[in-house]
Amino acid sequence: MSRPEPGRPWRVAFVGQEHYFGVCSPRRPSRAIDPAFVDHRGGGDAELMLARVRAHRPHVVIVFRPEIVPPGLFAGLDALTLGWNTEPLPRAGLPSHRDLDFRLTELLQTDPLNFDRLISFEPVSAPSAEPRLRFWRSLPLPVADEVYAPLRPMGRQPRVAFVGYSTAHRERWLIEVKHRFDVLHLVHGVTGDRLLDFYRRIDVAINLHVHEYPQFENRVALHLAAGHLLLSEPLSPLHGLEPDVDFLEVRGPKQLEWAVEGLMLRPVADRNAVRVRGRRKAEHFRASRVYPRLVADLAADVATFGSPRR
Amino acid sequence: MRVCFVRTDPAPVELAGALEAAGDVEVVVAERPPEGRFDVAIACDWRACGAVFDVDAARRAALLVSLEHRALDPARPERLPALLALDLPLDFLVTSAWVERALADARPGARAWRVALGRPAPAAPPAPSEDRGPLRVAGAAPEVLEAMEEPAEEVPLPGDGAAPAPHVVVALPGAADPFARPVSPLLPVLAGFASGATAVAARLEGRDEVVAPDENGLLVEPDDAPGTARALDRLARDRALLGRLRAGAARSAEAWPTWEAAGRELRAVLERVLAAEPPAGAAPGELMRHALAEAAKLAAYESARADALLARSQALDQRETALDARERALAAHPASRALVVAQRRWRHPVLRPVRAVVGRLRGRT
Numbered sequence: 001m002s003r004p005e006p007g008r009p010w011r012v013a014f015v016g017q018e019h020y021f022g023v024c025s026p027r028r029p030s031r032a033i034d035p036a037f038v039d040h041r042g043g044g045d046a047e048l049m050l051a052r053v054r055a056h057r058p059h060v061v062i063v064f065r066p067e068i069v070p071p072g073l074f075a076g077l078d079a080l081t082l083g084w085n086t087e088p089l090p091r092a093g094l095p096s097h098r099d100l101d102f103r104l105t106e107l108l109q110t111d112p113l114n115f116d117r118l119i120s121f122e123p124v125s126a127p128s129a130e131p132r133l134r135f136w137r138s139l140p141l142p143v144a145d146e147v148y149a150p151l152r153p154m155g156r157q158p159r160v161a162f163v164g165y166s167t168a169h170r171e172r173w174l175i176e177v178k179h180r181f182d183v184l185h186l187v188h189g190v191t192g193d194r195l196l197d198f199y200r201r202i203d204v205a206i207n208l209h210v211h212e213y214p215q216f217e218n219r220v221a222l223h224l225a226a227g228h229l230l231l232s233e234p235l236s237p238l239h240g241l242e243p244d245v246d247f248l249e250v251r252g253p254k255q256l257e258w259a260v261e262g263l264m265l266r267p268v269a270d271r272n273a274v275r276v277r278g279r280r281k282a283e284h285f286r287a288s289r290v291y292p293r294l295v296a297d298l299a300a301d302v303a304t305f306g307s308p309r310r
Numbered sequence: 311m312r313v314c315f316v317r318t319d320p321a322p323v324e325l326a327g328a329l330e331a332a333g334d335v336e337v338v339v340a341e342r343p344p345e346g347r348f349d350v351a352i353a354c355d356w357r358a359c360g361a362v363f364d365v366d367a368a369r370r371a372a373l374l375v376s377l378e379h380r381a382l383d384p385a386r387p388e389r390l391p392a393l394l395a396l397d398l399p400l401d402f403l404v405t406s407a408w409v410e411r412a413l414a415d416a417r418p419g420a421r422a423w424r425v426a427l428g429r430p431a432p433a434a435p436p437a438p439s440e441d442r443g444p445l446r447v448a449g450a451a452p453e454v455l456e457a458m459e460e461p462a463e464e465v466p467l468p469g470d471g472a473a474p475a476p477h478v479v480v481a482l483p484g485a486a487d488p489f490a491r492p493v494s495p496l497l498p499v500l501a502g503f504a505s506g507a508t509a510v511a512a513r514l515e516g517r518d519e520v521v522a523p524d525e526n527g528l529l530v531e532p533d534d535a536p537g538t539a540r541a542l543d544r545l546a547r548d549r550a551l552l553g554r555l556r557a558g559a560a561r562s563a564e565a566w567p568t569w570e571a572a573g574r575e576l577r578a579v580l581e582r583v584l585a586a587e588p589p590a591g592a593a594p595g596e597l598m599r600h601a602l603a604e605a606a607k608l609a610a611y612e613s614a615r616a617d618a619l620l621a622r623s624q625a626l627d628q629r630e631t632a633l634d635a636r637e638r639a640l641a642a643h644p645a646s647r648a649l650v651v652a653q654r655r656w657r658h659p660v661l662r663p664v665r666a667v668v669g670r671l672r673g674r675t
Binding site for chain 1: 514523
């Protein structure tokens with residue numbers, strides 16, 4: 001296993017759908033990480049992906065959704081490999097959902113011998129993939145430094161938006177709010193710089209789960225980093241965020257409507273304090289802080305406990 | 311200087327003892343407003359913040375080791391007074407940069423003074439001969455210990471002569487506390503350091519002001535029990551790392567102010583508080599705005615709870631209606647009518663001896 005020379009950065013290849021995970025990875029080299037993103041999705045040309053990974057001569061390869069790597073592909077790769085489960089899974093003690101069952105089926109296609117370690121974006125549901133897959137730790141998806149924006153003054157009529165595709169659950173929450181107020185719903189297809197440009201034009205973001213089951217969406221951290229006041233359904237896990245301190249928790253469609261109404265009709269000074277704290281807490285997710293720590297921990301853990309790949 | 315500490319929580323107020331030890335200060339610790347004239351009256355928890363105004367004192371302050379309202383479940387009504395306590399005309403004595411920042415975020419107008427928590431009394435660290443045995447862990451939740459793969463032994467948190475001493479103290483955020491006790495999140499870590507232990511702590515609530523990763527401890531994600539277990543496994547497996555971190559922790563404990571120094575610092579701060587103008591507290595309009603915002607949140611929680619109850623009651627009604635319908639259908643069925651007739655005939659007095667025999671055969675007396 002190669003390591004960087006002292007004082008040199010770790011070369012890290014990030015693999016996954018750039019469309020979704022580009023905002024979770026560093027774009028520019030730093031003193032700690034020299035990144036390269038290799039766009040790849042399940043069923044794509046795996047040999048081409050591997051060739052592009054090798055071209056970066058990585059010390060570490062991080063794959064978002066480890067199931068997209070065909071079995072045995074990383075067998076001869078002289079780099080530490082980390083698979084990152086980014087999808088919610090069924091939880092013990094809670095009724096499952098066909099969407100969760102499908103995601104679990106997909107994840108279980110992962111070849112554990114491709115990876116030195118697997119991590120999950122949240123700890124609560126990770127055990128459902130055991131014993132086939134063992135997770136080393138849980139970590140929310142980081143946020144690229146480019147997403148972080150200084151706090152801008154919030155207008156008297158704050159601009160409110162929801163970014164995410166439509167589901168019955170989401171529409172049940174949004175229907176009244178969208179009827180009564182000027183709430184923008186960005187459904188699909190805006191990513192990368194266009195998404196960041198859109199982020200700069202809104203003040204308040206809404207976070208809703210895809211279906212009824214609880215989770216912690218990546219967009220939570222993205223919105224906080226962009227300096228938005230976040231209104232969210234209860235999150236699980238919280239990953240260190242405090243409801244009504246770092247974001248405003250809404251527990252039902254009516255409460256969401258009241259919250260938006262409050263923002264539109266009354267002074268926003270108190271809500272602004274939540275926005276300030278949320279933006280500060282978002283520093284926990286900053287890619288340039290998370291990845292150096294993660295890579296160093298990965299190397300130390302593999303050195304201590306070994307790896308099924310070696 | 312005469313200072314009184316008013317508390318509703320029975321926990322000891324170490325800073326009171328430290329202040330008294332600093333000299334030239336008469337200190338009273340009381341559960342009710344004490345008689346007599348004081349220079350400063352200090353509330354030790356949010357419930358005591360009202361009581362200090364019943365003390366005859368030149369200045370009034372509150373000791374904030376954490377923001378107590380944040381330890382309460384957001385749906386608890388106590389959150390409202392706990393939060394409004396921050397609007398009172400008090401000088402806030404804060405014990406970490408995290409509390410200072412959190413107070414400034416919640417109440418930008420509140421006046422804060424930094425005071426130090428003293429270093430907990432040192433305890434005997436584990437003997438070098440014990441370093442090869444199972445890892446001694448204090449403060450870990452059961453699920454963390456269960457997730458560990460290396461041998462480990464659960465031991466009590468250091469303090470009050472607890473033994474044996476741990477190799478490592480785990481400091482993660484606790485669950486919502488219905489009593490919101492005024493306990494600093496830093497204390498378990500400091501107590502661990504003073505007793506020769508390293509720490510595995512969450513990067514939250516100021517713990518990372520004390521724990522420097524890979525120098526005196528390890529930092530983990532707040533909700534990650536398996537990751538915390540793995541960090542402990544690493545310490546159990548890599549004894550060189552454990553030794554290095556414990557040495558670093560001991561150095562950090564040495565550098566932390568003693569209780570005597572903390573007492574002197576508090577006395578100096580109180581002199582500055584006395585010299586300054588009394589704090590203004592929140593304006594009435596601001597206070598009402600804070601109260602209304604918190605009340606709206608509580609109302610929303612209550613409304614969500616009522617909605618959930620209503621939905622559950624409707625589901626029960628539907629189930630009962632379905633059961634009634636099934637019962638009626640069963641009663642109307644010819645087989646059901648035949649069963650009723652058979653049961654009646656079976657109960658006829660003529661058949662009593664037969665029933666007795668059947669009963670004995672079934673094991674009845």
